[in-house]
């Protein structure tokens with residue numbers, strides 16, 4: 001019997017925001033894998049650290065910090081091979097996914113490589129989208145509102161076009177694009193109602209209105225929520 005691969009949603013940062021199912025599987029599998037920077041700690045590994053039993057085989061999927069797709073493809077190919085060896089040997093494995101695995105999560109690249117040949121199960125997690133709404137006290141959308149998720153790395157003209165007629169938006173991957181996003185929201189007269197959060201539900205969480213953010217850049221784990229009516233309940 002080959003093992004099962006689990007794509008385990010582990011929530012946005014607070015170790016208590018992990019589901020009972022993810023916790024059970026985390027404790028049961030023999031092998032865990034997680035995304036990590038080229039050098040240094042994995043955020044996903046840190047989130048589950050309080051729950052992790054000793055003696056697991058660990059695979060750090062280390063991603064070089066480059067925008068080109070090719071090195072990333074090699075990293076996923078190699079991780080798929082390593083995980084496949086464990087599965088062939090009958091060992092279950094879990095890939096730790098910050099937030100939810102299928103909401104912009106890199107687990108999909110492993111899923112795409114492995115789901116045809118192995119049993120792969122996706123365990124949904126608390127996504128940063130809903131976690132940020134909770135910590136900001138900002139319901140995302142109501143009634144027939146259309147919620148738009150906008151990645152901040154998009155070119156300025158496209159951000160403007162996407163946000164121009166939106167009811168409600170979540171702007172993700174803010175990072176070094178903060179100034180560009182700020183300009184767009186100001187052009188659209190949305191900045192007064194925009195709310196910013198970084199590291200939601202983690203110890204380093206910061207919640208601010210957009211004009212309170214003095215830095216030119218934000219951390220990668222930050223998000224801006226905005227609603228055309230100011231609040232979704234209006």
Ligand SMILES: C[S@@+](CC[C@H](N)C(=O)[O-])C[C@H]1O[C@@H](n2cnc3c(N)ncnc32)[C@H](O)[C@@H]1O
Pocket residue numbers: 012013097098099100101102103104105106126127128129132171172173174197198199200201202220221222223
């Ligand atoms: C590649 S996406 C992965 C999203 C993740 N799979 C999820 O379900 O939340 C990464 C983006 O999600 C947002 N994000 C993830 N965790 C966050 C957190 N704890 N606080 C604020 N934003 C977060 C940021 O905008 C970040 O740039």
